[in-house]
Amino acid sequence: MRILPLIAAGVLAASSAFAQDLTKGAADIRDKALADPLAWNITESLTSEVGARMTGSPAMERARDWAVGKFRELGFENIKVEAFTTPTWSRGAESAEVVGPVPHKLAILGLGNSSPTPAGGLTAPIVVFKSYQAMLDQPPGSLSGKIAVVTQAMGRTQDGSSYGAVGAQRWAGAAEAAKRGAVGYLIRSLSTDDTRLPHTGGGLAGGIPAAALSPPDAELLERLADRGKPVTVKLQMASSTNPASPAWNISGEIRGKEKPDEVIVVGGHLDSWDPGTGAVDAAAGIGITTAAAKLVAQAGQPRRTIRVVMWGSEEQGGSSGAYAAAHKAEMGQMIMAGESDGGAGRIWTVSLPRAGADHAAMTAFRATLPKLNVAVSRAAPTNGGADIAGLMLGGVPFVDFGQDMSRYFDLHHSADDTLDKIDPKELAQNVAVWAAFLYTVANSDVDFRPKPAAEAK
Template identity: 75%
Template sequence: MRMTTIFAAAALAVLAAPAFAQDLVAGAAQVRDRALTDGTAWAVAESLTTEVGPRMTGSPAMERGRDWAVAKFRELGFTNVRVERFTTPAWFRGPESAEVVGPAPHKLHILGLGNSASTPKGGLTAEIALFRSYQELLDQPEGSLKGKIAVVTQRMPRTQDGSSYGFVNAQRTQGPREAARRGAVGYLVRSLSTDDTRLPHTGGAQAAGIPAAALSPPDAELLENLARRGAVRVKLDMQSRSDPKAPAYNIVGEIRGTERPDEVIVLGGHLDSWDPGTGAVDDAAGIAITTAAAKLAASAGPLKRTIRVVMWGSEEQGGSSGAYLAANRAEVPKMIVAGESDSGAGRVYSIALPAGSRSHPAMKAFEAALVPLKVVVRREAPQSGGADIAGLISAGTPFVDFNQDMSRYFDLHHAADDTLDKIDPAELSQNVAVWAAFLYTVANSDIDFRQLAKEAK
């Protein structure tokens, strides 16, 4: 079926729907169109990346981010603004360097991975054991890498949906521990990146008691070339520290419903970031999209249900999802639906709605409002909604998944190039328009995603 046929069918379905559904699509179209020309999201992203910058959990910058979030919510007219405090383990980068010392000297561009151990003072020098795939490392017996620095250079392919990240993620997150189990004294991994610059990409990893870092893609290839010629020796000098109970914060703001304020739609992005860039696509964009969408959803008149935006405070190093659930568990039965934006600022191209809900008049109205935005509503239910709503999902909260074009996302994520100039204002606005239309239709209808899912079984 052609895309235009799908969109036309959605529009015709609404014309045959009850009058209230037609009112919903008219209101959704109004907030959608307003979002496409509104500058709120861009202003929020610019403000966060400029006034705060990178925001590591437990750092002074994150405290500035917390204060920025409270002020921004109030500036935009949100109510019931609050800070939900918790503690979580956090890791902090110190001075770090790497170089090839034999057979020929080369400086290597690295970024330490979260939970990396420090090297001894003065650094650590050892021969490398290079593996062109993560499976090659896993195939090595315990003890076989004693005294060596393990290096994995498996590449990450570019995909629109970002699925390749899941295919290679273990080589960063679990690689250090697997290398240590086999006796390695250090670990280097080709950055989980689809770019070819000499900028490495950091990220979290399991604590393994050895220094662990991400290599820039060209430096990973340099080590491959050197290894083909014989033994290679590398020096690592990395310092870091950890705090098992670092302060962290989830910051909340609401647009209260007028008829059923205890029924809540939860959405948001994560306020924390890694430190090389300014955390623009990951995840100032998500903060900007969801905050602006909530504000715009209310621009067509009072909402019946409450919209709650959460700026989660420790996604990158973990903890915010569990902390939010613990602080709000009693409200879960009244949480209508949850969603998060944490895939950059690329255009939304498809949406997965909770099981059984697509035929509901409210969702038909939403689907019709998407026609000019060129977004497809998928037939299947969402499989995962994101790290920060994982706790809510486990507790039974219905959720949505808005799929963004991630073709370029992994050129930037966790790297020094994650800066504001990489956000396309038009694509950012398209995201806001999609979310605003969804929030408007859900907040002004009686849709019950839980009941519809039961009926669909």
């Protein structure tokens, strides 16, 4: 009666061999990624051949066609262009200047959803607030006829947490200023740089003109206001909105050979703001995830399907909800979702779901990380990216790969967001992490969904 022990020993040996093969395969693909130029080539192609690509613009149509062509060129299958509509904002001619007590030209970029100024511009006295909270503390009507100016600076952090800490002054500031009677709104750019390049971005419509100042110009207004004399600014902005612009989520797949209906969804957002060429935000994310999936395919057809999605309206919104609605019936078969949208700085930490952490696939993945100087967080991921938010709400497990964002907000949403700011070695390190992860998940049966308590026992 030694049959059962022999069977158990055989299963254990097979399991051990599988784990060893997976660990070796993950290490091999990691090392190949570090020397592979594909992510750089993809990023260069998108930024050079399309450039800035705001949703609702002709450039976004070119980006759509570029995405389809790139998937075909790289041998992806089941390429889909999924159309949806979303409200969009377009920039027109814009300028700002101090007209009293001393004339100064100001460097600005209008914020998404800003209203245009009246024909001929808007001239009004300013009220400077050195913190956003100081403006919020003002009662209704107290800013009547004034342009509110918030000059609170953003700190430099590795994890980008300072963006969330001060972000409300851009996201909600115009609406809050309007509630207090302001006729215009200016903020110090959400930037960690000191150049005279302002940084744009989206915000809630407040019904008033709203723009971001370059950091030096925000400091100039602060100094002028501190002198105690009235300061008057003239704004000219000719923006427009479209309540239903066409947009597209584009995807391609590396089809699984054994479990093709089990899908790993990764990608980045295809759209960008308009001042630069959208290199770090987020052509790099497109390059990283597409190259990682292609490397897995080159290692042999995986067991599960890897789907790369180029989401078409992250900056102005709409792509996450549209994608989640279009794939609602499929969410139960989605093994994992992940998005690369933190630029091109090296990954320094990964946050993985607790379920599945002890599986051989995750053991193999974690074994690849010391060489890449990546730490594994003890905390489960809480935010995987704006474009997978709809999938997360639908119960799809997700990961968060933390990139070094120490320099990201020097560039983000500005004219300095260009290809030359990307370090090819750091870009390749990102690909190595993503490729090792995709390889281990796609070639295993790891399950990241928490099991019911009774089943877990």
